Amino acid sequence: MSRLSPQRPARRVAVVGAGPAGLYAAEELIRQSRHDVRVDVLDRLPAPYGLVRYGVAPDHPRIKSITGSLRKVLDDPRVAFHGGVELGTDLTRHELLARYDAVVYAAGAAGDRRLGIPGEDLPGSCSATAFVSWYSGHPDARPPLSLDTERVAVIGAGNVALDVARVLARPVADLERTDMPEQVLAALRDSAVREVVVLARRGPRHARFTPKELRELGGLDGVDVIVDPGQLTVPGSADPDRTAQANLRALADLAARPPLGAPRRIALRFFTRPHRVLGEHRVTGLLTERTHDGPDGAPQGTGDFTTFPVGAVLRAVGYRGLPLDTVPFDPTRGVVPNDRGRVLDTEGMPCPGEYVTGWLKRGPSGVIGTNKLDSAETVALLLEDLDRLSGRQLPDLEGLLIGRGIRPVGLSGWARIDSAEQDLGATRGRDRTKIADWPTLLRLGRTDHPVPVEPEELPWPS
Incomplete structure (x- = not known):
């Protein structure tokens, strides 16, 4: 019998970062049975998978194949993908915290030493x-x-x-x-x-x-x-x-x-x-x-x-982590200060409702699978803290973004990008050819209809 309580509203959790660490955290959240959880995965890029898409060497397709299992997380109806949304530019840390019971930062380490x-x-x-x-x-x-x-x-x-x-x-x-x-x-x-x-x-x-x-x-x-x-x-x-x-x-x-x-x-x-x-x-x-x-x-x-x-x-x-808006950050180590995943403030005290996982938590170490164990540790603490919170009515993220003229790239938008890349690859006998410019990615991701893409239409970003 499920342990979910029908009287409690669904808990809402935001995950900032759609790479392996963030999607593993989302997977842990929807697998558990202590709370009915809805997860919004936010990423500044219109495409998910983070370093698997943009860091694994192109001639290592077997490693890239992990996107198949990560896609299953995004396909779950309890998970929503919001691509093209950047924390610190499109919304602030405090606006995000006001709309979710908990926030998990999983933005990786995009900088370099x-x-x-x-x-x-x-x-x-x-x-x-x-x-x-x-x-x-x-x-x-x-x-x-x-x-x-x-x-x-x-x-x-x-x-x-x-x-x-x-x-x-x-x-x-x-x-x-x-x-x-x-x-x-x-x-x-x-x-x-x-x-x-x-x-x-x-x-x-x-x-x-x-x-x-x-x-x-x-x-x-x-x-x-x-x-x-x-x-x-x-x-x-x-x-x-x-x-x-x-x-x-x-x-x-x-x-x-x-x-x-x-x-x-x-x-x-x-x-x-x-x-x-x-x-x-x-x-x-x-x-x-x-x-x-x-x-x-x-x-x-x-x-x-x-x-x-x-x-x-x-x-x-x-690699090296980069700061996120006003989230506490250790510039020496390039990580968010934390205790096993709970974000800590400058006094070393937990920041209520804020968590971190992946390279932003521990630094750039380990393999892709390491993030799974790391996210499990973080989510376990998050669930402990949710146990002590009563459900509350939260303002909607979508309304905030629409009011600012921001149209996130949803899962259907990513599917159009994905399909267009496969179509481009087929013209040259390949499984896929990456689309690498913002205008085309956003045109594909934010339209309501499929948009054919020809190779000559793809400028290199300038």
């Missing part, structure tokens, strides 16, 4: 975050750098660094099977890049690559992968870190392969710390210092400096 070295802001130097957003078809993205140079440095020792290197180096024919926007594919076809050097400050034992991503490098057609065997150490049997051992084995396999003189190459260099980006009007090189792993594993400089002649530098040193 910096190197903090001279020359970092030269043209030709950018974040991997910007580059990933561009090749993933994010409507805010612009081409972040010119691909008119033969050699590019990618700074970082995680999977994002490998994603960027792989997209820059692999044959465009491979990428033409993905959902990349046509404008991105055109730029990659014209790319002059022939070598990508991935630089890591620490040794291979401390790299945050995954073995699968490293092995994938070895399977790229037309690409030599260069690893210096002298930088590798044989994993000891006493080493408790299985991922480190697997990484070292994968790197040893790559190091054992002789170069075949392929048209492009990816070189992995460890114990290399960026010191300065060189150039006057644009990037011409990178000054680096050789390092060694200190007793605590932190990289220590040796005073041995080397100049790499490169025409572009991409930093892949981590």
Whole structure:
């Protein structure tokens, strides 16, 4: 027998962010039976799925397939999608709180970390975050750098660094099977890049690559992968870190392969710390210092400096959360201060009715599935707090938005965008081609009738 009380009005919860963390939170809310809950999922973008759509590499379709299960959450009649609605621009935090029994912030980590070295802001130097957003078809993205140079440095020792290197180096024919926007594919076809050097400050034992991503490098057609065997150490049997051992084995396999003189190459260099980006009007090189792993594993400089002649530098040193309107925010960690998901104010006290999940809660760590456990923890606390609240009549969000001339993109609008992208892909023998400009996305999402989209109608955002 259901434990729902027929006397209680349905509880209303807003989830800010339609990525995995937000949709997992919505799923937890509608799965439970303690309260009758209606969930409004708000996102500033007209398309859901967050980093799965705009961060997972286009040549990793198996990971992207998780959107199938996320779509089931949006299809539930107790969940409503409101795309194209931005907290802090279209409505305030206090207006949102006045309309819901609880609010869950799940906006992810859209910012990036910096190197903090001279020359970092030269043209030709950018974040991997910007580059990933561009090749993933994010409507805010612009081409972040010119691909008119033969050699590019990618700074970082995680999977994002490998994603960027792989997209820059692999044959465009491979990428033409993905959902990349046509404008991105055109730029990659014209790319002059022939070598990508991935630089890591620490040794291979401390790299945050995954073995699968490293092995994938070895399977790229037309690409030599260069690893210096002298930088590798044989994993000891006493080493408790299985991922480190697997990484070292994968790197040893790559190091054992002789170069075949392929048209492009990816070189992995460890114990290399960026010191300065060189150039006057644009990037011409990178000054680096050789390092060694200190007793605590932190990289220590040796005073041995080397100049790499490169025409572009991409930093892949981590994502970072950004503040949301007046929601409490820790600028040092890039997260919303919280206790297991309850938002805390500047005095360390819980903010009634406010919760956080995902990267905005814990920082950019873990895999997509980590957000499921994270959201379950947050929602459990939210439900505990709802138990202590009596139902109340709340003003309607839709009325506020209509009064301001804001037309959210609902689930039917996203379905039209989704269908248009699949139709565009079919014209080129692909499953999907991303639409990457705001006007077309909003025209599709906010109309009451299907709108055919032709490839030549799709400008790159300017």
